[in-house]
Amino acid sequence: METEHTAEYRKRVRAAGIASLTGWAMDLYDLTIILYVATTIGPQLVPSGNDMLQLSFVYVSFAVTLILRPLGSAVFGGYADRNGRKRAMLYAVLGVGVSTALMGAIPTYAVAGVLAPLLFLILRMAQGVFVGGVVASTHTLGTETVSPEHRGLMSGLVAGGGAGAGAVVASAVYFLVTSLVPDDDFSLYGWRIMFFTGLVTAAFSFFVYRHTEESPLWQGAVQVSGAAAKSSPLAEIFGRANRGRTFVNIAIAAGGATTYYLTVGFFPTFYGKGLGIESSTAAIILVIANIGVIAGGLLGGVLSDRYGRRSVILGIGIPGVVILPTLYLWMSNLGADQVISVAVASTAIAIVMMAASAPILIFLNERFPTSIRATGTGLCWNIGFAIGGVTPAIVTAITPGMDVVTIRLAIGISVAAIVMVLGAFIAGETKHLGLGENAGTTSTTHHTDEQHFHSQIESAHRPRIAPEVQHTEKAT
Numbered sequence: 133m134e135t136e137h138t139a140e141y142r143k144r145v146r147a148a149g150i151a152s153l154t155g156w157a158m159d160l161y162d163l164t165i166i167l168y169v170a171t172t173i174g175p176q177l178v179p180s181g182n183d184m185l186q187l188s189f190v191y192v193s194f195a196v197t198l199i200l201r202p203l204g205s206a207v208f209g210g211y212a213d214r215n216g217r218k219r220a221m222l223y224a225v226l227g228v229g230v231s232t233a234l235m236g237a238i239p240t241y242a243v244a245g246v247l248a249p250l251l252f253l254i255l256r257m258a259q260g261v262f263v264g265g266v267v268a269s270t271h272t273l274g275t276e277t278v279s280p281e282h283r284g285l286m287s288g289l290v291a292g293g294g295a296g297a298g299a300v301v302a303s304a305v306y307f308l309v310t311s312l313v314p315d316d317d318f319s320l321y322g323w324r325i326m327f328f329t330g331l332v333t334a335a336f337s338f339f340v341y342r343h344t345e346e347s348p349l350w351q352g353a354v355q356v357s358g359a360a361a362k363s364s365p366l367a368e369i370f371g372r373a374n375r376g377r378t379f380v381n382i383a384i385a386a387g388g389a390t391t392y393y394l395t396v397g398f399f400p401t402f403y404g405k406g407l408g409i410e411s412s413t414a415a416i417i418l419v420i421a422n423i424g425v426i427a428g429g430l431l432g433g434v435l436s437d438r439y440g441r442r443s444v445i446l447g448i449g450i451p452g453v454v455i456l457p458t459l460y461l462w463m464s465n466l467g468a469d470q471v472i473s474v475a476v477a478s479t480a481i482a483i484v485m486m487a488a489s490a491p492i493l494i495f496l497n498e499r500f501p502t503s504i505r506a507t508g509t510g511l512c513w514n515i516g517f518a519i520g521g522v523t524p525a526i527v528t529a530i531t532p533g534m535d536v537v538t539i540r541l542a543i544g545i546s547v548a549a550i551v552m553v554l555g556a557f558i559a560g561e562t563k564h565l566g567l568g569e570n571a572g573t574t575s576t577t578h579h580t581d582e583q584h585f586h587s588q589i590e591s592a593h594r595p596r597i598a599p600e601v602q603h604t605e606k607a608t
Contacts, residue, residue, distance in 0.1 A: 149286060151344040152274030155221055155266050156294025158333040161302045162232040163263055165330075166194050166256075167400045168306045168415075169323040176240045176319065177249045184528060187401065191525035193253055197260035198521030201514035204264020209507030210365050211265075217273040217506060218344055224265030229334020231259040236327030268510025270294075273344070275497050276505075280566050284436035284444075287494035292429010292486045299396070299422040305329055307415035315411075365507035374500075378512060380559050381496050384445075385516025387552025388489035393520050394527070394544050395456060395481050396425060401524075406537065408468040417475045424482030431483070432490025440563045441491040441498070445556040448488040453549040455484055457542035464538035489552065498562035505567070520548070 166173070174186030204224070212220035235255050241248045270290060278286045305326065313322035369378050399421060403414040436444040463477040493509070500508035523544055531537045 147344045148277035152270045152290045154340045155270040157298035158337045160298030162330045172323045188529045193256045195522040195525045197256045198518040200257045200260030201264035204261040205268040205510030205514045208265025209268035209510040212269040212506035217269045220269040225337045227262030229330045232330025236324035264514045272506045285433040288429040288433020288490035291493045296422040296425030303415045303418040310411045365504040369508045381512035384555035385513045386519040387548045389517040389520025390548030421478040421482045424479035425486045428483040428486030429490045432487035436491035440561045441495040442556045442561045449553040456545045498565045
């Protein structure tokens, strides 16, 4: 029979999981809208007959957003470590929605000249700061609330499920808009509608966050110590004790991010420019492929709970060094009429790619103590994704045409996968560390979900030293 305490725990975990997944999904939706309209807005903002130059501008503006995300993690992550995960999420999500919607109001080059691409870049920069803030707080709220034996699942649910769900929503909206708006009119106002939807996602996310409780681990750490940490999280992250760990974390995140952006992130452009598939059909394939992202995230997360974080990254990532580029090269030889084969290849790529990188979030979480976890994980993740996000722009800039772009994509994917698995190999396993509750003890006693939940809440009423302070010294 379910007790009142167990019901309360499950309700809290469910709310935190939904909030983390929603935040990640909606902000990934806002962030990746540009990938769906890349070939449309390029000519609107860049006055050139060079298709690759226009496409490069769009990917540069996408990369600019990613480059600014670490700043957002530093600002909002520090705020989350001092004032709570929930409050940081509330402020950041509103900023993402507003900056995204304003992109839909940007004048074209024909109307405003160089001011048009400049304004667009400024808004992308602002969006990057806010998205970095959302990323810094969503993952910690989810993983710190769920019980230890399900943290890998939460990691995969947020990273894979959130990214996949956000892309599925973006694909569905793109399919709806392109179906309702004639092709000739899409370049006039259809792409603006895509950006305006950012206000809807922001309102939805804000509603979800308002009904979510704070992380019990963060509350326990603050109440045990009497106050939130006063020292600068950045100073600790790049200090002597954590510097080496931080750079390895960045390498792991960069490898995972690059494989994502050169595969699923490049699919919207590849389907149209590379394979000649029409927009509405491409949108359907993208929905299917991103369901594969969700499945891969859940698979990798569950496996990491059973076998360990590093074991999954290495066990799936090493074969991925060969599997991912091979599938991509095979797909590049398919025609626009071979839609089913393209969908199968895309989904297989998505599952392998996401299953290998699904444990990265919890892997990073477990390598930082509670007092600097939001800042540390958010910063490492976003620096890694800034590096990964630049790669599509580099690939398109050095490629003379779409007919040879696949070879460069395949090489980049292999290199990125190698970097990710090498980083995980160097870092060592983290599952045994937990999020601080295992530090300084060799006890193997199993705790139920309810016991874990109450141990965090009741820590505020027991005067003792918070165990997570020893976590930094224990992590490899």
